[in-house]
Each structure stands twice: as structure tokens, then as C-alpha cells.
Amino acid sequence: MPDLILHHYAMSPFAEKVRAMLGYADLSWSSVLHPTQPPRKMLAPLAGEYRKIPVAQIGADVFCDTRLITREIARLSGQPRLALAGCDDKVAEFVSKADLEIFLACVITASGPKLLFRFWRSTSTLTVIRFLRDRIQMGRTATVRAASPKRAPGVVTAHLADLEARLANQSFLFGETPCVADFSAWHGVWFIREAAGSSMIAPYAKVNAWMDRMKAFGHGASQPMKAKAAWAAARDAAPRELPQSEDSPLLGKAVTVTPSDYGQVPVSGTLVAQLADSWVLAREHAATGTVHVHLPRDGFALAAQ
Numbered sequence: 001m002p003d004l005i006l007h008h009y010a011m012s013p014f015a016e017k018v019r020a021m022l023g024y025a026d027l028s029w030s031s032v033l034h035p036t037q038p039p040r041k042m043l044a045p046l047a048g049e050y051r052k053i054p055v056a057q058i059g060a061d062v063f064c065d066t067r068l069i070t071r072e073i074a075r076l077s078g079q080p081r082l083a084l085a086g087c088d089d090k091v092a093e094f095v096s097k098a099d100l101e102i103f104l105a106c107v108i109t110a111s112g113p114k115l116l117f118r119f120w121r122s123t124s125t126l127t128v129i130r131f132l133r134d135r136i137q138m139g140r141t142a143t144v145r146a147a148s149p150k151r152a153p154g155v156v157t158a159h160l161a162d163l164e165a166r167l168a169n170q171s172f173l174f175g176e177t178p179c180v181a182d183f184s185a186w187h188g189v190w191f192i193r194e195a196a197g198s199s200m201i202a203p204y205a206k207v208n209a210w211m212d213r214m215k216a217f218g219h220g221a222s223q224p225m226k227a228k229a230a231w232a233a234a235r236d237a238a239p240r241e242l243p244q245s246e247d248s249p250l251l252g253k254a255v256t257v258t259p260s261d262y263g264q265v266p267v268s269g270t271l272v273a274q275l276a277d278s279w280v281l282a283r284e285h286a287a288t289g290t291v292h293v294h295l296p297r298d299g300f301a302l303a304a305q
């Protein structure tokens with residue numbers, strides 16, 4: 001069985017960032033599909049209350065947020081530049097903008113009747129209604145400010161011009177081989193060109209050619225897996241050994257870790273490690289036994305329960 005299990009859904013841009021990276025890294029993985037909006041009852045025994053997608057699992061370790069998932073792919077593939085820690089500050093700055101401000105502008109720009117029609121064709125009217133209701137509610141409670149529908153296309157065209165300039169003399173955004181930044185930029189433009197079928201990117205020749213190169217990496221070799229088999233994979237494994245934790249008065253205590261941008265549902269558990277880039281919570285469930293849920297520190301808040 002492959003090491004990595006990805007919990008995702010087809011239309012998720014952040015899941016596409018991970019799928020494309022798995023393709024480039026040439027890793028095989030197991031694919032567990034979940035609904036496009038909560039409740040995600042089959043994911044909860046593993047990731048608790050975490051409400052975003054994707055989530056990755058390696059045995060009894062569960063990784064929330066693509067920053068930690070890409071770190072695991074970099075480790076499994078032996079390609080350090082696929083993780084933020086393996087790149088310089090310029091890459092980190094680019095990724096942080098691409099993964100939030102640009103991503104939201106791409107989604108707002110691409111969302112329209114054509115995308116809704118494609119989504120509706122692949123699902124049901126009820127699912128589309130539930131999805132829209134969920135995302136409107138998520139937008140209302142978000143603390144991060146997304147560009148307005150009027151301003152978002154301008155944010156995207158400025159981003160496309162920036163990508164076009166970066167690609168003038170090189171094949172990928174930060175050199176001749178891809179790094180984590182290419183995958184962070186890929187998922188937003190993938191949503192526009194591939195998921196929504198928009199021609200907005202057509203005038204940008206270098207960006208289109210780069211997108212074709214990114215698309216050619218494929219998604220690696222994946223095999224479908226049922227959620228219950230993923231539970232069993234967690235139950236049959238023990239969480240991996242943790243590195244030395246930093247000191248924290250909350251170690252061993254019941255805590256919550258909550259995203260600070262959107263989808264701010266607190267994830268609960270016992271704090272078992274505070275590491276340089278992440279917090280690790282232990283959780284128990286009859287279906288999975290003990291799992292360790294890894295969440296990034298950057299962009300998340302830790303609190304006593």
C-alpha cells in the first residue's frame with residue numbers, strides 16, 4: 001500500500017496543488033474522496049473538527065493544511081524544494097500571497113454560471129444549493145479580506161503579468177525546475193483554466209506553456225480507497241515518534257488549534273508537541289485508535305480548552 005493517503009474532492013484547488021505535486025514527485029498514493037462541503041463524517045475520526053480540504057494521512061499521522069502536506073511530500077520524495085523550509089524567503093513570500101490573496105481572487109473571478117453549470121452536471125441540484133449555502137456562510141464568518149468581485153479580476157491579471165515576467169527566461173517560477181511556489185501558483189490558475197474553462201489566461205503565452213508543463217506532471221499513481229480502509233490504516237499503525245518538543249505550559253493539556261483566516265472551526269485534542277512549524281494534537285476515536293493530528297503554527301491559534 002502507498003505511504004500517503006489523500007483525503008480530498010476533485011474540484012478542490014488546494015487538493016489540486018497536492019495532486020500535481022504528487023505527480024511531479026512521482027509518488028503513488030491512495031485517494032479517499034469526501035463531500036464538497038461539511039458534514040464530512042468519514043473524515044472526522046481522523047482529522048476531528050478540521051473543516052478544510054485536503055488532509056493527508058500517513059498511518060496514524062494526519063496532516064492538515066498543504067504547508068504540512070507538501071513538507072511530507074518533500075520528505076517522501078527526497079526533494080527539499082517542494083517544502084517551504086527547503087526554499088528561500090522570496091519563495092515563502094510568493095507562496096503566502098499565492099495561497100491566500102491570489103487564491104481567493106482566482107476563485108471569485110472563476111465563479112460564475114459556467115462553473116456552476118459544470119459543477120451541477122457532475123452532481124445534483126441539492127448538492128449545489130448546499131455547497132453555495134455553505135460557502136456563503138464561510139465567507140461571512142471569514143476574518144481575512146478577499147478582493148471584491150469587482151476588484152478580483154484585476155488582482156488575477158496583475159498576478160498573470162507577474163507570472164509571465166518570471167517565466168520570460170526560465171521554465172519554472174524560481175528556476176529551471178519546479179519548487180513549492182510553482183504548485184501554489186498552479187492551483188489558482190488551474191481553477192480558472194481547467195476547472196472553470198475560462199479563456200482569461202489565453203493572452204499569456206508563457207503562463208499557458210508553463211501550465212501545460214505543470215499539467216503534464218499528472219497526479220502520480222493513485223488508487224481509490226474507502227474511508228473505512230483509511231481508518232483501518234490508522235488503527236493498524238502507531239503515530240510516528242515525535243521530535244523533541246519546545247516547552248509550552250499547554251503540553252499534555254486539552255487544547256484547540258484554530259485557523260485564523262476562514263473555516264475557523266477549532267480542532268480539539270491533547271497537545272503532545274510544539275515544533276518549530278507545527279502543533280501536534282493526540283486524538284482518540286474507536287474507529288482509528290490514537291492519531292496525531294499535525295497543524296501549522298503560522299496562520300493558526302493555539303488555546304487551552
Ligand SMILES: N[C@@H](CCC(=O)N[C@@H](CS)C(=O)NCC(=O)O)C(=O)O
Pocket residue numbers: 011012013014015036037038051052053054064065066067099263
Ligand atoms: N490553508 C489551507 C487552505 C485549504 C482550503 O482553503 N481548502 C478549501 C478547498 S480548496 C476548503 O477547504 N474549502 C472549504 C471546504 O472544502 O469545506 C491549505 O493550504 O490547505
